[in-house]
Amino acid sequence: HTKIDEDFTLDEYKRYGRQMIVPSFGSRDGQVRLKHSKVLVIGAGGLGCPALLYLSAAGVGKIGIIDDDVVDTSNLHRQVLHTTDSVGIHKCESAKRYISRLNPHVQVETYPYRLTNSNAFDIINKYDVIMDCTDTPATRYLINDVSVLCSKPIVSASGLKTEGQLTILNFKNMGPCYRCFYPKPPKPETVTTCTDGGVIGPAIGLMGITMALEAIKLITGYYTKENFKPFLAQYSGYPQQTLRVFKMRNKQHDCAICSPSATITKEIITNNEIDYASFCGKVNTNIL
Amino acid sequence: HTKIDEDFTLDEYKRYGRQMIVPSFGSRDGQVRLKHSKVLVIGAGGLGCPALLYLSAAGVGKIGIIDDDVVDTSNLHRQVLHTTDSVGIHKCESAKRYISRLNPHVQVETYPYRLTNSNAFDIINKYDVIMDCTDTPATRYLINDVSVLCSKPIVSASGLKTEGQLTILNFKNMGPCYRCFYPKPPKPETVTTCTDGGVIGPAIGLMGITMALEAIKLITGYYTKENFKPFLAQYSGYPQQTLRVFKMRNKQHDCAICSPSATITKEIITNNEIDYASFCGKVNTNIL
Amino acid sequence: MAIKVKVEFLGGLDVISSGVREHKLSVPLEEGEATLKDLVDYITNTIITDPKDIPVFIEDDTVRPGILVLINDTDWELEGGEDYVIESGDVFTFTSTLHGG
Amino acid sequence: MAIKVKVEFLGGLDVISSGVREHKLSVPLEEGEATLKDLVDYITNTIITDPKDIPVFIEDDTVRPGILVLINDTDWELEGGEDYVIESGDVFTFTSTLHGG
Ligand SMILES: [Zn+2]
Ligand SMILES: [Zn+2]
Numbered sequence: 001h002t003k004i005d006e007d008f009t010l011d012e013y014k015r016y017g018r019q020m021i022v023p024s025f026g027s028r029d030g031q032v033r034l035k036h037s038k039v040l041v042i043g044a045g046g047l048g049c050p051a052l053l054y055l056s057a058a059g060v061g062k063i064g065i066i067d068d069d070v071v072d073t074s075n076l077h078r079q080v081l082h083t084t085d086s087v088g089i090h091k092c093e094s095a096k097r098y099i100s101r102l103n104p105h106v107q108v109e110t111y112p113y114r115l116t117n118s119n120a121f122d123i124i125n126k127y128d129v130i131m132d133c134t135d136t137p138a139t140r141y142l143i144n145d146v147s148v149l150c151s152k153p154i155v156s157a158s159g160l161k162t163e164g165q166l167t168i169l170n171f172k173n174m175g176p177c178y179r180c181f182y183p184k185p186p187k188p189e190t191v192t193t194c195t196d197g198g199v200i201g202p203a204i205g206l207m208g209i210t211m212a213l214e215a216i217k218l219i220t221g222y223y224t225k226e227n228f229k230p231f232l233a234q235y236s237g238y239p240q241q242t243l244r245v246f247k248m249r250n251k252q253h254d255c256a257i258c259s260p261s262a263t264i265t266k267e268i269i270t271n272n273e274i275d276y277a278s279f280c281g282k283v284n285t286n287i288l
Numbered sequence: 289h290t291k292i293d294e295d296f297t298l299d300e301y302k303r304y305g306r307q308m309i310v311p312s313f314g315s316r317d318g319q320v321r322l323k324h325s326k327v328l329v330i331g332a333g334g335l336g337c338p339a340l341l342y343l344s345a346a347g348v349g350k351i352g353i354i355d356d357d358v359v360d361t362s363n364l365h366r367q368v369l370h371t372t373d374s375v376g377i378h379k380c381e382s383a384k385r386y387i388s389r390l391n392p393h394v395q396v397e398t399y400p401y402r403l404t405n406s407n408a409f410d411i412i413n414k415y416d417v418i419m420d421c422t423d424t425p426a427t428r429y430l431i432n433d434v435s436v437l438c439s440k441p442i443v444s445a446s447g448l449k450t451e452g453q454l455t456i457l458n459f460k461n462m463g464p465c466y467r468c469f470y471p472k473p474p475k476p477e478t479v480t481t482c483t484d485g486g487v488i489g490p491a492i493g494l495m496g497i498t499m500a501l502e503a504i505k506l507i508t509g510y511y512t513k514e515n516f517k518p519f520l521a522q523y524s525g526y527p528q529q530t531l532r533v534f535k536m537r538n539k540q541h542d543c544a545i546c547s548p549s550a551t552i553t554k555e556i557i558t559n560n561e562i563d564y565a566s567f568c569g570k571v572n573t574n575i576l
Numbered sequence: 577m578a579i580k581v582k583v584e585f586l587g588g589l590d591v592i593s594s595g596v597r598e599h600k601l602s603v604p605l606e607e608g609e610a611t612l613k614d615l616v617d618y619i620t621n622t623i624i625t626d627p628k629d630i631p632v633f634i635e636d637d638t639v640r641p642g643i644l645v646l647i648n649d650t651d652w653e654l655e656g657g658e659d660y661v662i663e664s665g666d667v668f669t670f671t672s673t674l675h676g677g
Numbered sequence: 678m679a680i681k682v683k684v685e686f687l688g689g690l691d692v693i694s695s696g697v698r699e700h701k702l703s704v705p706l707e708e709g710e711a712t713l714k715d716l717v718d719y720i721t722n723t724i725i726t727d728p729k730d731i732p733v734f735i736e737d738d739t740v741r742p743g744i745l746v747l748i749n750d751t752d753w754e755l756e757g758g759e760d761y762v763i764e765s766g767d768v769f770t771f772t773s774t775l776h777g778g
Contacts, residue, residue: 014361021486022449024526047677050338050497053368054490073302076391080341083389101371103364135677160676161310163587166529182673186642190632192588194676198309202342202501204676206494209338210529213490222526232644232651233529234586234671238312238510241454241498241521243531246646246669249653335778423778446775451688453775470774474743478733480689482777492777520745520752522687522772534747534770537754 001105007032012105016059030220031059035105037219040064040124042115042143043133044091046194046201047157049081050208051131051215056099056106058216063099064127065092066111078194078201115139117269117276120146129215132156133208135193137185138276142269144169144178148258149266154178155214157207160197162237164207167230167248168214170258171223176230180252185280203237210235210243289393295320300393304347318508319347323393325507328352328412330403330431331421332379334482334489335445337369338496339419339503344387344394346504351387352415353380354399366482366489403427405557405564408434417503420444420457421496423481425473426564430557432457432466436546437554442466443502445495448485450525452495455518455536456502458546459511464518468540473568491525498523498531578602579610580664583619587672589643592629599623603662612647613638613658615668633670642673679703680711681765684720688773690744693730700724704763713748714739714759716769734771743774 001009008016008031016031026033039060041048044067056063069091071082079091086094092110099108111123120142124130130147132140132154140156147154147170154169156178170177194204210233217223230248235241257264268274289297296304296319308315327348329336332355344351357379359370367379374382380398387396399411408430412418418435420428420442428444435442435458442457444466458465482492498521505511518536523529545552556562583599590597601623605614616639624630632640638658639645645652646669647660662668684700691698702724706715717740725731733741739759740746746753747770748761763769 011361015364017362018482018486019365019488022488024450025486025488043677045677050493054493057365057368057489059365073299074305076303077307077345077347080345080390083386084392085389098371101373102368104372133677135675137675140675158674158677160588160674162312163674165587165671165674181644182642184641186673186675187635187640190640190642190672191675194306197588197676198306198313199676200307200310200313200501200504201345202497202504205338205342206497206501209490209494209497213488213494213525213529216488216490217526227527229528231528235531236586237501238505239515240517240519240533241501241531242533243523243529244649245528245530246644247650247654249651331778333778421778423776425776428776446778448689448775448777451775453688453772469745470742472742474774474776475736475741478741478743478773479776485689485777487777524687532750534745535751535755537752 007035012059019058024222026220026222033219033221034059034216035061037129038062038064038127039129039131039215040066040127041131041133042066042139043135044081044095045075045133045135046078046159046199046204047133047208047211048131049079049095050205051133051211052081052095052099053102054209054212055215056103058212059103060106062107062109064109064111064123065095066115066123067091068112068114078199078204080205115142117142117272117274121150121266121270124150124152127152129218130154131211131215133211136280137191138280140178141185141279142276145257145264145269148177153218155211155218157211159204159207160192160194160199162200162203164203164235166207166210166214166233166235168218171228172225174225174251175228176249176251177255177258179257180249180255183256188281200237203235207235295323300347307346312510314508314510321507321509322347322504323349325417326350326352326415327417327419327503328354328415329419329421330354330427331423332369332383333363333421333423334366334447334487334492335421335496335499336419337367337383338493339421339499340383340387341369341390342497342500343503344391346500347391348394350395350397352397352399352411353383354403354411355379356400356402366487366492368493403430405430405560409438409554409558412440413438415440417506418442419499419503421499424568425479426568428466429473429567430564433545433552433557436465441506443499443506445499447492447495448480448482448487450488450491452491452523454495454498454502454521454523456506459516460513462513462539463516464537464539465543465546467545468537468543471544476569488525491523495523577606578604579607579662581615581662582667583623584667584669586669587674589633589670589672592624592632594625607664608661610662611658612652612660612662612668615662616658639670644671644673646671678707679705680708680763682716682763683768684724685768685770687770688775690771690773693725693733695726708765709762711763712759713753713761713763713769716763717759740771745772745774747772
């Protein structure tokens with residue numbers, strides 16, 4: 001792969017040509033930004049697989065994948081980067097294998113362990129855009145707090161059964177964060193995972209792809225301080241497929257993590273003075 | 289893979305468990321219908337790759353893939369079933385390789401040649417649902433006419449740059465067809481392909497996934513004569529991602545192919561009395 | 577005198593109204609005075625099929641945290657929350673926050 | 678006297694109005710009489726920036742085949758086509774049919 005200019009090889013021009021000629025992509029400059037960008041995908045499951053697929057195809061320079069889980073047969077209807085022969089292998093490893101075959105220009109770093117209070121800062125600090133592809137409130141609050149403190153934007157999505165939600169949090173440290181939207185954690189009994197409530201593959205797959213496009217828009221500089229508006233996109237697969245944009249609140253002046261009167265600090269997190277699992281509460285089994 | 293009942297192996301119950309528990313999927317009966325269904329995907333490109341990925345993951349019994357093209361580097365940013373090592377190989381063959389690794393329960397038939405007036409009836413007649421993942425008006429009119437005459441529903445989508453459209457045509461022979469929507473072919477100068485106009489990977493990828501979900505809804509019997517309403521879903525990736533549903537006209541009483549006063553017959557097509565390429569017109573170069 | 581509004585339950589919240597997502601309501605309240613708080617009470621008493629489901633919708637006498645409330649596709653935080661004065665033709669969307677991934 | 682309507686160009690059709698997709702218009706026509714045909718003429722004369730682009734929008738004195746016309750998200754075929762009488766608050770969407778795949 002010999003470079004034909006200071007940025008790209010001939011293969012890369014051929015590979016990315018079709019997207020470079022799309023006006024809103026930002027042409028060659030957009031591709032250069034993608035090549036120099038580092039994206040961390042937290043969770044290589046129903047959201048992470050399609051997001052990883054399209055981000056690596058688009059030419060993101062470096063992708064980090066963090067997931068402590070191994071591939072299970074019950075994932076395969078929606079976690080389409082994993083194949084039957086990768087059952088039992090770490091998801092981030094399985095994802096890396098396909099990505100390297102799809103696009104050798106992408107550098108992949110795998111973290112086959114859980115994101116925790118102690119390792120989150122070091123890992124998140126190494127990336128420009130954080131993709132929250134996890135499936136519990138506890139991880140979402142942890143990712144939010146650390147990303148805010150590290151001044152990193154978050155592309156966050158979720159899905160269940162036939163529906164999904166998408167947003168961008170902590171945009172250039174001026175947009176609202178997860179705690180601005182959800183100051184109080186939900187009661188655990190009201191929280192359903194894809195494992196318990198079920199999910200249809202294309203519905204969660206579609207959300208993963210919308211995440212990839214939002215990441216591309218962030219990296220190519222499409223969103224600016226002037227044109228960015230806080231939003232939540234709500235997808236429904238039934239009765240008819242729709243994706244609607246809700247106009248959302250701005251950064252909240254009393255937010256516990258991202259406002260001037262924030263009370264949560266890096267030390268509080270790294271010293272484990274905040275335990276996100278108990279913050280979100282255990283399911284109170286005697287109510288069930 | 290020994291079956292544990294008349295329909296499924298233990299592996300299949302594990303594999304499809306998460307979607308089977310989603311109410312609108314139709315539980316076990318929905319899965320049985322998918323297993324017995326045959327879906328023809330015409331075009332293994334920007335739309336076909338994601339559609340094939342999620343249909344095979346969902347457990348469609350038999351998938352046909354028709355595409356005369358070979359994989360080219362310029363496809364790889366959006367045709368994510370093809371990898372760098374499959375450049376130069378037939379797209380339908382490259383797609384089959386991944387599908388077999390993803391889901392061994394799916395039978396894949398490849399047709400590495402163009403759909404034509406003479407071969408279209410034989411191929412289309414073997415399938416229950418036709419997925420139009422092609423990229424020119426000529427192929428879309430051919431697929432439409434043959435599918436109507438074979439009484440097959442069509443899941444049809446298209447995309448360019450950052451936008452996309454999706455619809456279901458010839459639903460149970462009562463819904464509108466492509467000619468009902470577009471009685472007159474567009475002027476060739478007004479038609480742009482992804483190759484010329486460019487396309488962003490996730491935008492066309494998202495349309496391919498919406499096609500997979502519509503096919504699942506068709507196969508699992510979610511749509512009925514009572515609840516089906518003709519529609520066109522319009523997707524935009526910029527400025528914000530939206531998918532809007534437009535209420536569309538019904539079957540047109542004067543349609544050339546699907547109305548009682550239709551003039552196009554199977555013989556006219558198979559005898560090549562209608563040439564879809566010239567019907568859609570060549571680009572009149574002296575205007576350009 | 578009734579105010580015609582549309583109410584939607586998304587994100588699985590339609591479980592509280594037997595799976596019906598969209599409700600076109602004719603609310604017997606005084607336009608110009610009735611607030612979103614009044615509408616929430618009205619919904620709780622009329623649309624929620626099974627009283628057992630009320631806690632899914634209401635907690636501490638207001639909409640349960642974890643449910644986003646939109647007025648004409650806009651976060652109610654931007655429209656005065658419960659004090660918003662409802663108008664004929666308004667669309668009120670209640671959507672459960674999803675966490676799965 | 679003017680009729681306030683919204684006009685949208687999708688599917689790349691915004692090329693005829695320098696990339697602007699949404700236009701909030703105050704159309705100087707008689708409400709109750711003005712039809713969609715009148716609105717199309719008005720658009721052709723006011724919003725299309727470059728006369729060279731008119732054939733992208735108009736052919737044989739009507740909207741070019743290959744462009745779908747929606748009135749409040751509904752196919753104009755279902756609303757009387759060009760004879761539809763426009764009302765304040767209406768949304769008119771013109772979208773080019775896409776063929777790429
Ligand atoms: Zn905040
Ligand atoms: Zn027809």
